[in-house]
Amino acid sequence: MSRFLPLTIHFVGGGTMVVASIVDAKKALGGRWKSKDVPSFARAARLVDDAVAGICRPAIAFAAFKKAAAEQGLLEPAGPSTALSILDQLWSGDGKGRPK
Template sequence: MSRFLPLTIHFANGRTMVVSSIADAKIALGRTWKSKDTPAYLKAARLVEDATNGICRPAIAFAAFKKAAAQQGLLEHAGPSAALSMLDGLSSLSGKGSPK
């Protein structure tokens, strides 16, 4: 099981990749981005490398990666999960037919 919730990244060349770990993020950073010169990208690359070397918390590096991907419009916007949709459905039923 992965450490982070999976992110789907759509690279500038049209390819996609699911990223759910620091190792995945490191691979994704090597792929085709719109710009590898932006401050967010450079910070993410540094923090992912630091996390790989054990000198940065993985959660911080993954958050920086997610921010860099979002800023470049590479991050797929996911809808609510199936579990959340089921929970919403159950909670809307709980108010119906109950005694007052």
């Protein structure tokens, strides 16, 4: 099981990739982005490399990667989890937690 919730990245030119680990993030950084010259991309690339080398916490590097992808509009919008959808259905009954 992955350490992070999977992100779907839509690269420039149409390719997609699911990113759920630092290794995946490193691979995705090599894909086609809108701009690899923006500060958020450079920061994400540096932190992902540092995480691979063991000198940065993976969670920090993954968050930087996610931020860079979001800023460039490459992230697929994530819907609610299956568990959250089930809870929403259960609570959408009569307002007192009783199903319809």
